[in-house]
Amino acid sequence: MSAPGREVAVRDVLVVGAGVAGLACARDLRARGRDVVVLERARGVGGRCATRRVEGQPVDHGVAFLHGRDPDFLAELDGLEGAAIPGWPRATEGEGVPCQPAAFAGTERRLALTGGTSGFAKRLARGSDVRLGANVEALRLDTDRDGAAWEVRLADGGAARGRTLVLAMPAPSAIRLLAAMESPPPPAVALLPVLALVRMVPCLAVIARYPEGTPAPRWEMSLPNGSAAIQTILHDSSKRPAPARLTLVVQARAAFSRARLERPREAWSRELLDEAAALHGDWIARPELAQAHAWSRARVAAGTELAGPLLARLDGGAMLGIAGDGFHPAGGVEGAYRSGRTLASRLAGA
16 A cells, blocks of 8 residues: 555546545456556545554444345455454443344354454455555546546545546545536436435544453443433454453444433533443443544445445446445445445446
C-alpha cells in the first residue's frame, strides 16, 4: 500500500472505498486480469471492521465479530481459523435484541479474530493496489480518443482516471459524490432515488480500559433489555490472548446516538459509562482510560438493504458500479463481501 499520488494513466477500474465490499470487488477483478486501484481516505483498510490499538492491545470499536451462512464467505473465514475464536460471543447476558439478530439464530456461524476484525479486511487487501489517505472530493466524466473515462479528484490535489468507477461506500456518501457532479450522466442520476432507499443508522461507542486486577465479567456480550441508551456492552479483552487489561466496548442505541452526534464526546461517553454502571456495577464508570468514537453511519437500517449491487453503463463505454453492505439482503460484513464479489462478476462479464 502506498500514499496517494497524481495518476496519469487510465486504469481499468477505480474502486473508491477500502471496506470489505471494495476490497472483495478489487481482488476478484484483479484475479480476472483487470488493472485496479483502490482509493481509501482513511489510514487503514476495513471501514467499520475497525481495530484500534490501546497501549498495544487490539480493540474492535466497530464490528465486534464476523458471522454468516454463505459458503464462499464461510470459506474465507475458515482461512482465518488460526487466529479466530469460534462461536464468540460464547456467553451473553440479558434479553435485549442485538443489532444483527440473525447471528444468534442458530443458522449462522460466528467467530471473533484474536488480532481484531480489521484482519479480515487486510486479508482481502493482499496483492491489491490500495492508496491510503486518498480522500475523494469530486467526480467528473471525460471523453478521450478511446472513449469515456472517470476522473476522480483528490483532496491533496492529485487525481486518478479509470474506465469503470466503483463506489464502495455508504449510500449517502455515494449520493453526495454523484449529486455534486457538474454534469452527471443520466444513468447515474437515475440511480439517486434508488440509493436514497438505503438508510443508515449511527452508533456512538466508548472503549473503556480498566486498572490491572479488575475482575472480568462472566459474559462476553451484554444485551440490556430496558436501557434506552445502550445496545450492547462487549467484553473485548475476552478475545485477546493474555490481555494486559480488561477492556469493554459500550455501543449506544441508534436513537440515543442520533440525538447526540453533534454533542461533545465527553458528555455522551460519560452518559454511556454511567448507564453501564447502573446495569453492572459502579466499577464500570471508573475506567483508567476511555476513548470515544462516533460512527455516523454505523450500519444499514434493517429492511432497507437492496437486492444487489447497482451497475450503470454509460455512453462511451464507461461504467459505474455501487456496492456495500446496503446492496445485499444479508447486510453486515457478509452482505458487503457478497455485494462486492457480485459486482466484480457483473463487471467482468460486461
